[in-house]
Amino acid sequence: MIASILKTKGAQVMSVAPDDSVASITRTLAQHRIGALLVVEADGHVLGIVSERDIVRAMAGGGEATFRMTAGQLMTRVLHTVTPDSSVQEGLQQIAVRRVRHLPVLGHDGRLVGMVSIGDLVKARIAAAEYEAEELKAYVATAG
Numbered sequence: 001m002i003a004s005i006l007k008t009k010g011a012q013v014m015s016v017a018p019d020d021s022v023a024s025i026t027r028t029l030a031q032h033r034i035g036a037l038l039v040v041e042a043d044g045h046v047l048g049i050v051s052e053r054d055i056v057r058a059m060a061g062g063g064e065a066t067f068r069m070t071a072g073q074l075m076t077r078v079l080h081t082v083t084p085d086s087s088v089q090e091g092l093q094q095i096a097v098r099r100v101r102h103l104p105v106l107g108h109d110g111r112l113v114g115m116v117s118i119g120d121l122v123k124a125r126i127a128a129a130e131y132e133a134e135e136l137k138a139y140v141a142t143a144g
Contacts (some may be wrong), residue, residue, distance in 0.1 A: 002091060002105055002116060003084035005124050011114040013104070015040040018047055018072030022058070025050055027070055035117065036102040039075045047113055048075030049102060081106045084113060088124045091116060 015038040016025055024039060029052060036051040050071050058066040058074055066074075080098045082091050082105055091103055095118050105114040 001084065002082050002086045002088070002114075005009055005088070005116055005120050006084065006105060006114040009114075009116075009120060011105075013038055013112060013115045014110065015046075015048065016071045017042070018070060018075075020070045020071045021067065022050075022055060022071070023067040024056060025074075026067070026139065029055075036115075037071075037111070038104060038115065039071045040112075044112075046079065046104065047072065048077045049079060049104070050075045051100075051102065053101070079104055082116065083108065088121055091121045092118075095121065 012031055014028065014034060016028065018039055018041065021080055028037060029035065035073060036049055038046055039048045039050055040046050048071075054074055055066065055082075058069065062069075073099055080103060081095050082094060082103050083104060085105065094103055095101065101118045103116050105116060107113045
């Protein structure tokens with residue numbers, strides 16, 4: 001479950017305001033070694049997401065002028081989300097189908113409770129596969 005990932009990694013989500021510059025966003029991404037930031041209004045309402053990929057695409061078309069843009073201008077407005085009750089497999093399917101790398105996690109009340117990345121999901125899936133393999137080995141060892 002996504003909830004178990006959040007329990008391990010924590011629920012803190014880095015965010016920026018809609019009027020923050022892309023230059024500032026780039027520094028924040030690099031400083032925290034993360035790939036995306038949610039764009040959030042002062043009242044906590046999530047407006048969108050800005051990722052490294054968004055910045056690279058904008059740079060390809062606009063060059064250095066991209067750094068003078070704001071989060072609100074650059075962000076992806078359509079958010080693909082999961083809930084804490086979503087399975088890791090559901091998260092991986094969303095990422096594969098939607099071609100995104102980060103999924104905000106929304107509680108049942110629609111409030112933001114965290115964010116998971118493709119790396120978080122793959123790591124959880126590998127851990128589950130390793131656990132299953134060990135359980136199978138233990139079963140075979142005791143059955144023989």
